[in-house]
Amino acid sequence: MRLIPVLTLLLLPLPAAAEPVSARQQELREFVAQDCGSCHGMTRKGGLGAPLTADSLQDIGDEALAATILDGRPGTPMPPWRGLLTESEALWIVRHLKGENP
Numbered sequence: 001m002r003l004i005p006v007l008t009l010l011l012l013p014l015p016a017a018a019e020p021v022s023a024r025q026q027e028l029r030e031f032v033a034q035d036c037g038s039c040h041g042m043t044r045k046g047g048l049g050a051p052l053t054a055d056s057l058q059d060i061g062d063e064a065l066a067a068t069i070l071d072g073r074p075g076t077p078m079p080p081w082r083g084l085l086t087e088s089e090a091l092w093i094v095r096h097l098k099g100e101n102p
Contacts, residue, residue, distance in 0.1 A: 020092055025101070028093055039077060044097070048077060054099040065097075066090040 020028060033042070041047040050056065057065060069090040072080035081090070095101045 018088060020089055024089070025092065028089060029096065032093060032096060035081075052097050054097065057094075057098055062091060062094045062098075065094045069093060 019025075032044075036049075036052060037044065039047055039049040040052045041049075044052040066087060068078065070080060070082040070085060070087065072078045085093070092101060
């Protein structure tokens with residue numbers, strides 16, 4: 001039966017998304033500073049948007065934060081960035097905001 005090996009492959013966990021390359025990481029740092037900073041404050045302590053400090057984000061799951069980055073918050077000024085960022089880039093930004101990526 002050839003189906004069994006194929007079905008077995010479907011049960012394996014997917015590999016983690018690749019980290020953005022170094023040059024892209026620098027672009028993402030600049031994106032956080034400029035685009036996120038324009039609403040969340042240049043020091044990310046809040047402004048029009050909520051604070052984006054490591055302390056303020058520690059109890060929120062990475063996937064939930066990445067979804068907010070990618071899809072925005074309807075009814076608020078938080079725009080969706082899905083057209084400019086990939087899911088792995090959004091997760092990298094989350095880890096960056098939480099202090100896990102320099």
